[in-house]
Amino acid sequence: MGDLRKSLSIGEKLEILADAAKYDVACTSSGVNRKGKSGSLGNSCAAGICHSFASDGRCVSLLKILQSNECVYDCKYCLNRSSNDRIRTTFTPEEVCQLVMEFYRRNYIEGLFLSSGVVKNPTYTMELMYRTLYMLRNQYHFNGYIHVKAIPNAPGELIEQIGYLADRMSINMELPTEDSLKKLAPHKTQNGILKPMEQIQNRIAAYRLTIGKDARMERSASNRYLSGTIFESPRKNIASNIYTPSRANTQLPVSYEKTFTQSGTNPLQSSISLSQPDINSLQHQVTSTKADKYSPVPFVPAGQSTQMIIGATSENDYQLLTTTQRLYQQFDLKRVFYSAYVPLNEDSALPSLDTTPPLLREHRLYQADWLLRYYGFHADDLLSADKPNFNVFLDPKCDWALRHLELFPMEVNKADYADLLKVPGIGIKSAMRIVNSRRSGQLTFDALKKMGIVLKRAKYFITCQGKMMYSIRIQEDFITRQLIGEDYKSSWDVEHPTTYKQLSLFDDMKKGAFQ
Amino acid sequence: MIIYTCEDTLEDMMTCIYDAWASKLGHQNIRLMTEPIGNLELFCEYRHVPVNTQKAESVIRSIQNKISFSAYQCVYRCAMSCETNKLDVIYRFLLLGFTYGAGVMDMLQHPAVMSIFEINRKVTNESHLFREFTRFISMKGNVLTAHIEPKSDILTMLAPHFQDRMPSENWMIIDDNRRTAVVHPKDTDYYLTSLSQEEFHRLSNLEDTADPYVALWKNFFQTIGIKERKNPTCQRNHIPLWYRKHATEFQL
Ligand code: SF4
Numbered sequence: 141m142g143d144l145r146k147s148l149s150i151g152e153k154l155e156i157l158a159d160a161a162k163y164d165v166a167c168t169s170s171g172v173n174r175k176g177k178s179g180s181l182g183n184s185c186a187a188g189i190c191h192s193f194a195s196d197g198r199c200v201s202l203l204k205i206l207q208s209n210e211c212v213y214d215c216k217y218c219l220n221r222s223s224n225d226r227i228r229t230t231f232t233p234e235e236v237c238q239l240v241m242e243f244y245r246r247n248y249i250e251g252l253f254l255s256s257g258v259v260k261n262p263t264y265t266m267e268l269m270y271r272t273l274y275m276l277r278n279q280y281h282f283n284g285y286i287h288v289k290a291i292p293n294a295p296g297e298l299i300e301q302i303g304y305l306a307d308r309m310s311i312n313m314e315l316p317t318e319d320s321l322k323k324l325a326p327h328k329t330q331n332g333i334l335k336p337m338e339q340i341q342n343r344i345a346a347y348r349l350t351i352g353k354d355a356r357m358e359r360s361a362s363n364r365y366l367s368g369t370i371f372e373s374p375r376k377n378i379a380s381n382i383y384t385p386s387r388a389n390t391q392l393p394v395s396y397e398k399t400f401t402q403s404g405t406n407p408l409q410s411s412i413s414l415s416q417p418d419i420n421s422l423q424h425q426v427t428s429t430k431a432d433k434y435s436p437v438p439f440v441p442a443g444q445s446t447q448m449i450i451g452a453t454s455e456n457d458y459q460l461l462t463t464t465q466r467l468y469q470q471f472d473l474k475r476v477f478y479s480a481y482v483p484l485n486e487d488s489a490l491p492s493l494d495t496t497p498p499l500l501r502e503h504r505l506y507q508a509d510w511l512l513r514y515y516g517f518h519a520d521d522l523l524s525a526d527k528p529n530f531n532v533f534l535d536p537k538c539d540w541a542l543r544h545l546e547l548f549p550m551e552v553n554k555a556d557y558a559d560l561l562k563v564p565g566i567g568i569k570s571a572m573r574i575v576n577s578r579r580s581g582q583l584t585f586d587a588l589k590k591m592g593i594v595l596k597r598a599k600y601f602i603t604c605q606g607k608m609m610y611s612i613r614i615q616e617d618f619i620t621r622q623l624i625g626e627d628y629k630s631s632w633d634v635e636h637p638t639t640y641k642q643l644s645l646f647d648d649m650k651k652g653a654f655q
Numbered sequence: 656m657i658i659y660t661c662e663d664t665l666e667d668m669m670t671c672i673y674d675a676w677a678s679k680l681g682h683q684n685i686r687l688m689t690e691p692i693g694n695l696e697l698f699c700e701y702r703h704v705p706v707n708t709q710k711a712e713s714v715i716r717s718i719q720n721k722i723s724f725s726a727y728q729c730v731y732r733c734a735m736s737c738e739t740n741k742l743d744v745i746y747r748f749l750l751l752g753f754t755y756g757a758g759v760m761d762m763l764q765h766p767a768v769m770s771i772f773e774i775n776r777k778v779t780n781e782s783h784l785f786r787e788f789t790r791f792i793s794m795k796g797n798v799l800t801a802h803i804e805p806k807s808d809i810l811t812m813l814a815p816h817f818q819d820r821m822p823s824e825n826w827m828i829i830d831d832n833r834r835t836a837v838v839h840p841k842d843t844d845y846y847l848t849s850l851s852q853e854e855f856h857r858l859s860n861l862e863d864t865a866d867p868y869v870a871l872w873k874n875f876f877q878t879i880g881i882k883e884r885k886n887p888t889c890q891r892n893h894i895p896l897w898y899r900k901h902a903t904e905f906q907l
Binding site: 150151154155158159162163175176177178179180181182183189190191192193194195196197198199200203204239242243245246247248283284480482496497499573576577579580581583584587590591 | 758761762763764765769786787788789790791792793799801817818819820821822823824842868870871872874875876877878879880881882883884885886887888889890892893894902903904
């Protein structure tokens with residue numbers, strides 16, 4: 141194998157290491173604005189820029205590669221697991237730098253997404269990745285976007301150093317419960333994943349405070365018109381999320397009480413017990429950082445993300461969505477991604493090889509995630525222990541609205557922004573347009589249509605100047621049947637992607653969904 | 656009906672608006688159009704307006720001062736559009752804008768505002784698409800060259816984006832249909848220029864077809880799609896076939 145490795149050309153290496161990286165979902169370049177500078181190559185746009193769309197319709201924004209596909213771990217679902225017999229290869233830092241620079245100059249990419257198998261051990265791997273990024277930033281003067289994966293169990297110092305070179309970091313949750321991890325990723329533990337995640341969170345918060353920002357990441361600007369979003373203090377039962385030392389080693393399923401405080405070496409120890417970072421202790425940290433450096437170096441300015449595999453294990457949607465919400469609340473993640481399980485290995489612990497990826501389920505989760513982040517919904521509004529899975533036939537917002545018919549119909553000329561958002565067919569952009577434009581006159585159905593409101597959904601739930609669009613009875617069965625008719629086609633298309641049509645479930649979701 | 660016509664540049668259009676306004680013929684009795692005029696209509700009188708820098712500047716100043724800067728941006732983008740009725744759309748919008756001031760930007764249900772926003776959205780979208788899909792090839796002498804064929808005249812909207820991200824590279828973007836180019840010599844400002852037939856051909860011949868990164872990129876692009884999720888319709892919705900003409904990864 142050693143000989144083979146040497147003889148691989150850069151093209152062959154690229155093919156192997158891109159092929160091995162493609163199952164990672166996130167490919168966005170969003171979250172940070174950075175101007176270019178003379179002598180350097182690159183800038184960054186907070187909205188993100190896609191450069192192409194691959195054959196599966198996913199956006200190609202970053203050069204998504206592994207540093208190496210060697211791996212000493214044996215995660216059952218992964219092509220690179222140590223028990224698979226594959227050609228293994230590793231990029232040198234120079235090779236990665238050259239590809240990034242030359243691809244960027246030609247406007248193929250926005251930057252680099254660097255992940256890796258575990259070569260020898262987590263420390264060795266992270267060091268190699270660190271050298272790559274260091275060279276890219278300091279020798280090649282690359283000023284574009286970098287997303288880097290943290291390797292589970294990597295040492296804190298390396299995570300920290302690499303975070304000063306990257307725009308976004310992520311560490312994959314992979315599976316929402318410790319049990320599933322044990323079963324499918326025997327070398328990974330929740331602790332080994334959550335600990336770096338928290339370390340990154342604390343560093344981000346510290347950096348943000350030094351530059352005068354709030355410790356927590358910005359969320360959609362339109363959220364300021366909402367009250368009680370998931371990003372504010374949890375609205376109920378805060379106590380259950382508070383870490384108490386006596387529970388240090390109790391792992392509850394779908395629960396992230398932080399359990400790794402036993403080390404006692406973390407200077408931020410006192411701040412991690414609450415579900416929100418304790419500002420005072422962070423500020424303390426900040427002062428010491430300031431003493432060494434005059435202008436603070438950004439630390440992961442585009443925030444942190446993670447991803448979970450959908451459908452490899454038995455967790456239900458409620459567990460996944462609750463986990464998602466907690467990840468946003470407790471670790472201040474910028475995004476949680478889902479990846480429909482694609483069977484690559486034959487293994488008794490895995491679904492069979494002929495399993496089709498649960499694309500509709502993945503799609504419903506993304507829709508729900510969107511509702512959490514932009515629409516003021518909570519996981520508990522959408523699902524419950526009694527109703528733990530999404531409706532196959534209806535998108536989560538329609539499903540919710542049908543269970544709350546007492547709130548409808550809503551008068552679009554009067555309802556406030558937060559209420560408008562609850563109407564199926566009205567998205568964040570169109571709700572804002574409604575609020576802005578009705579100041580200069582009453583709205584009509586025709587005007588609504590031109591503003592991008594999806595009337596075929598909204599018509600059951602709104603009145604315009606006191607009248608509904610057609611005389612429709614607000615009756616659950618009837619509306620459900622109508623909406624299922626509307627939704628049927630798009631649901632079917634998601635499951636049968638070769639006939640996929642643009643989904644218009646949320647008018648503003650289209651491109652944003654995967655950012 | 657009097658129809659004021661002018662050439663299809665920002666300055667000409669602003670001058671045309673100035674003259675149409677000053678004519679005091681009554682706004683409902685006039686229309687404004689850019690040349691060439693497709694089908695001439697009976698019972699209409701066509702009046703060509705020659706460009707006049709002072710008049711154009713005064714219109715631009717008024718838009719910025721009496722309405723707002725964002726209204727001016729909106730007008731500018733609309734002026735770069737390929738829609739044949741764009742000039743009249745701008746005129747109707749300005750009529751309203753000079754009455755209501757900055758607030759006009761919120762009057763989304765008014766047909767005049769709707770129309771200009773519609774065109775504005777198309778142009779903005781298109782210029783955004785070209786940020787994504789413009790591809791440079793490396794020519795001899797280390798100059799990066801891109802060819803585009805946008806429907807709207809978006810070069811001046813595209814150039815600042817690349818100027819910021821590639822300040823120390825030599826590059827140029829050529830609009831093949833309009834035969835115009837933005838040229839950016841490294842570490843200086845870009846400029847807009849029009850290309851003669853000869854220059855255009857000379858440039859095409861200089862292109863280095865042996866750029867090794869073309870093959871590497873195509874290979875990467877083929878590899879990165881997940882075959883279990885293959886979805887050509889979705890791909891087509893995001894990157895319409897029409898935009899693929901100059902996109903390296905879609906070339907054979
Ligand atoms: S650590 Fe697990 S998921 Fe990552 S490359 Fe190795 S086997 Fe695959």
